[in-house]
Amino acid sequence: MNAQRNTLAVLVDNEAGVLSRVARLFSGKGYNIESLAVGTTDDPRVSRITIEVIADEKQIRLLSNQLRKLICVHSVKALKPQHAIRRELVLIKVLAEDFGQRNEIIQIANIFRASIIDVSKSSLTIALIGDESKAEAIQNLLKEFGILELVRTGMVALERGQYTIDEQTKEKGEFDYGKNVLREGL
Amino acid sequence: MKMTGARILLECLLEQGVDTVFGYPGGTILNVYDELYGFGDRIRHVLTAHEQGACHAADGYARSTGKVGVCFATSGPGATNLVTGIATAYLDSSPIVCITCNVSAPLIGKDSFQEVDITGVTMPITKCNYLVRDVNALADTVREAFAIARSGRPGPVLIDIVKNVTAERAEYEPLARREHGTSGRLGELMSRYDFKPPEPDMDDIRKLAAMIKESKRPLLICGGGVVRSRADREFKAFAHKIDAPVAITLMGAGGFEGRDPLTTGMIGMHGSQASNIAVDLCDLLIAVGCRFSDRVALKPDTFARNAKIVQIDIDRAEINKNVETDHHIIGDAKRVLSLLTELVPEQIHDPWKKEVFSHPTETHYDEREGTLTPGQVLTTIARLCPQDTIVSTDVGQHQMWAIQHFHFDYPGQLLTSGGFGTMGFGLGAAIGAQVSHPDKTVVHITGDGSFRMNLNELATEQYYRLPIINVIFNNGTLGMVRQWQNLIYQQHYSQTTLDRAPDFVKLAEAFGLSGFRVTDVTQFAEALKYALKCKHGCVIDCAINIDEMVRPMVGGGEHITNFMIN
Numbered sequence: 001m002n003a004q005r006n007t008l009a010v011l012v013d014n015e016a017g018v019l020s021r022v023a024r025l026f027s028g029k030g031y032n033i034e035s036l037a038v039g040t041t042d043d044p045r046v047s048r049i050t051i052e053v054i055a056d057e058k059q060i061r062l063l064s065n066q067l068r069k070l071i072c073v074h075s076v077k078a079l080k081p082q083h084a085i086r087r088e089l090v091l092i093k094v095l096a097e098d099f100g101q102r103n104e105i106i107q108i109a110n111i112f113r114a115s116i117i118d119v120s121k122s123s124l125t126i127a128l129i130g131d132e133s134k135a136e137a138i139q140n141l142l143k144e145f146g147i148l149e150l151v152r153t154g155m156v157a158l159e160r161g162q163y164t165i166d167e168q169t170k171e172k173g174e175f176d177y178g179k180n181v182l183r184e185g186l
Numbered sequence: 187m188k189m190t191g192a193r194i195l196l197e198c199l200l201e202q203g204v205d206t207v208f209g210y211p212g213g214t215i216l217n218v219y220d221e222l223y224g225f226g227d228r229i230r231h232v233l234t235a236h237e238q239g240a241c242h243a244a245d246g247y248a249r250s251t252g253k254v255g256v257c258f259a260t261s262g263p264g265a266t267n268l269v270t271g272i273a274t275a276y277l278d279s280s281p282i283v284c285i286t287c288n289v290s291a292p293l294i295g296k297d298s299f300q301e302v303d304i305t306g307v308t309m310p311i312t313k314c315n316y317l318v319r320d321v322n323a324l325a326d327t328v329r330e331a332f333a334i335a336r337s338g339r340p341g342p343v344l345i346d347i348v349k350n351v352t353a354e355r356a357e358y359e360p361l362a363r364r365e366h367g368t369s370g371r372l373g374e375l376m377s378r379y380d381f382k383p384p385e386p387d388m389d390d391i392r393k394l395a396a397m398i399k400e401s402k403r404p405l406l407i408c409g410g411g412v413v414r415s416r417a418d419r420e421f422k423a424f425a426h427k428i429d430a431p432v433a434i435t436l437m438g439a440g441g442f443e444g445r446d447p448l449t450t451g452m453i454g455m456h457g458s459q460a461s462n463i464a465v466d467l468c469d470l471l472i473a474v475g476c477r478f479s480d481r482v483a484l485k486p487d488t489f490a491r492n493a494k495i496v497q498i499d500i501d502r503a504e505i506n507k508n509v510e511t512d513h514h515i516i517g518d519a520k521r522v523l524s525l526l527t528e529l530v531p532e533q534i535h536d537p538w539k540k541e542v543f544s545h546p547t548e549t550h551y552d553e554r555e556g557t558l559t560p561g562q563v564l565t566t567i568a569r570l571c572p573q574d575t576i577v578s579t580d581v582g583q584h585q586m587w588a589i590q591h592f593h594f595d596y597p598g599q600l601l602t603s604g605g606f607g608t609m610g611f612g613l614g615a616a617i618g619a620q621v622s623h624p625d626k627t628v629v630h631i632t633g634d635g636s637f638r639m640n641l642n643e644l645a646t647e648q649y650y651r652l653p654i655i656n657v658i659f660n661n662g663t664l665g666m667v668r669q670w671q672n673l674i675y676q677q678h679y680s681q682t683t684l685d686r687a688p689d690f691v692k693l694a695e696a697f698g699l700s701g702f703r704v705t706d707v708t709q710f711a712e713a714l715k716y717a718l719k720c721k722h723g724c725v726i727d728c729a730i731n732i733d734e735m736v737r738p739m740v741g742g743g744e745h746i747t748n749f750m751i752n
């Protein structure tokens with residue numbers, strides 16, 4: 001099985017120590033967290049953590065089941081890239097020392113539907129929303145002007161369509177290890 | 187009624203039916219100990235010599251009774267001294283609740299005297315832990331902690347209470363245990379978190395029943411889950427109905443009677459030939475409450491290579507973790523096995539059994555004239571001690587010899603650190619077992635290395651008049667490590683020879699116990715007879731040859747029948 005970037009959405013208690021419990025599970029099992037975003041949901045008692053890791057399908061199943069064992073975890077969903085919309089906010093401060101450069105940068109930003117959120121005599125700050133390919137593309141173009149600083153929020157993601165993370169009940173069939181499929185039929 | 191946090195804590199322990207606490211006081215937990223002063227008639231406190239001993243004792247209490255074990259420790263070094271004990275309980279899924287007190291709220295985070303972030307330290311080795319900063323949350327937290335420790339796959343939980351909370355007052359209403367799940371925080375938690383083991387899926391059970399009918403060479407593995415679930419009767423009924431041989435893991439000892447004709451003995455690195463060969467030849471392997479650790483499934487890719495592998499476990503996260511399985515059933519071993527037994531028709535597997543039992547199920551160790559062998563010591567113990575004797579062990583060769591030799595009959599009869607391999611576990615565990623089973627004989631099998639680690643608990647054994655019999659397999663070496671050095675490291679006995687103090691007889695006497703040094707089997711039998719009669723603790727120091735080995739042995743990562751020595 002091939003390891004690839006996977007997105008896990010985790011609903012947790014909005015309490016002290018919960019983030020470290022969840023994050024620790026990844027490091028404890030030997031995974032590096034590629035991206036992490038946390039915030040409260042429409043219910044202020046519940047936070048949603050979006051975590052991206054490089055792992056194969058089996059590892060994702062094991063990680064999900066380990067996460068579900070944490071008392072502070074309400075639900076876990078592995079979002080398949082093809083079924084999820086993923087976005088992050090990237091802020092990029094670029095060197096722009098003259099009018100020509102500034103113009104060029106603004107044009108690039110427009111193409112990416114990014115907005116200019118701060119201007120100074122010698123710099124521009126751009127805000128971009130997108131997935132990693134968009135961020136990478138704009139980064140490549142801006143590189144030649146000189147990127148002074150770059151920050152990203154970490155990826156957040158939702159499943160496409162009307163499905164939600166809450167639909168995953170704790171019933172057997174809903175778990176990844178619910179129904180058994182024998183390797184060979186009997 | 188309004189009362190202090192310390193009082194609420196103790197009332198909550200009574201709600202849980204706690205009768206014994208193992209612990210050690212200190213500055214931050216003083217309020218709790220002050221309150222305990224007036225609880226002496228309801229809660230027995232066993233003061234150990236060291237917090238590690240208290241934690242192992244709580245663990246031994248839990249393993250031998252099936253109830254939750256409880257220990258107390260103060261902040262800082264008291265709390266960190268629990269860590270090895272907590273990890274030991276975690277790896278072997280033993281339900282304990284550790285209660286520590288931290289510095290007062292205003293001092294938290296200031297590197298105050300004896301301050302440590304113990305919830306941070308123990309995060310990876312507890313099922314859950316809590317820092318209680320509000321006296322109003324204390325009762326609910328304790329109720330939740332116990333429910334978590336004992337539910338599903340059991341394990342340790344730690345509650346750290348800041349000192350001021352133990353002095354502050356709050357309203358406390360007694361609540362019977364059966365009502366805990368429907369009120370307060372726990373009630374809320376239970377609305378989304380499964381405390382009850384999942385009811386096994388009938389389709390999964392039918393599928394397994396069909397697989398059993400197809401199978402000509404079925405093998406069962408009895409794992410620690412059978413012991414934790416106290417599913418020994420159900421396991422026995424099932425094994426006999428499908429007439430399958432049973433290999434027992436280290437943690438599974440006591441889950442299936444060691445003298446049952448279907449037992450193939452221990453499985454794994456020091457497993458019997460019958461067990462290890464049967465795993466290799468079977469066409470259906472049903473593992474109950476077994477996580478296929480690397481000491482059992484030494485080489486996962488070739489483990490049970492001719493078999494369909496079926497895993498029965500209460501913990502979904504164990505499925506396919508170490509070994510790829512073909513089928514699994516999630517649920518409590520007791521429930522799954524009784525459903526299965528009802529469903530499967532009786533089977534007879536005489537040719538398969540004949541094949542399996544043509545290989546030895548136990549290791550035969552040579553006896554030499556004029557020396558005391560591990561086999562002689564253990565056979566004598568088995569002969570002279572009552573059959574229901576509780577055996578605790580430390581870690582090393584003596585542990586493997588003991589488990590290979592004794593035939594355990596019931597869950598909780600063997601107390602051993604399997605998953606974590608904690609040297610120094612045995613005496614604390616024996617104390618926990620003897621305190622909760624005053625009428626049973628408790629024998630602690632240890633090595634001269636392991637015994638040195640926590641022998642301070644002899645003071646506890648003496649003070650509480652616990653007649654634990656400590657049998658030291660004194661081979662003058664860290665035997666198990668030496669065995670590896672002998673077989674794998676060209677006899678470079680680096681730092682494993684223990685030609686040093688103390689004199690264990692004098693040591694025992696210094697602690698007010700009886701000590702014996704024995705060099706042959708007659709002397710040993712005499713000493714043991716005395717120990718069984720005398721009603722106080724004893725230490726029997728047995729002279730064992732330095733080069734005795736545990737056999738068979740399969741190297742780590744090797745195919746299970748690749749015996750390095752037979």
Ligand SMILES: Cc1ncc(C[n+]2csc(CCOP(=O)(O)OP(=O)(O)O)c2C)c(N)n1
Pocket residue numbers: 580581582583584585607608609610632633634635636637659661663664665666667
């Ligand atoms: C706390 C701890 N430290 C180190 C080890 C590594 N270790 C495993 S077995 C062993 C030797 C044990 O020696 P002893 O207690 O004398 O028992 P023997 O093997 O000689 O029977 C050691 C050092 C361990 N398991 N636990």
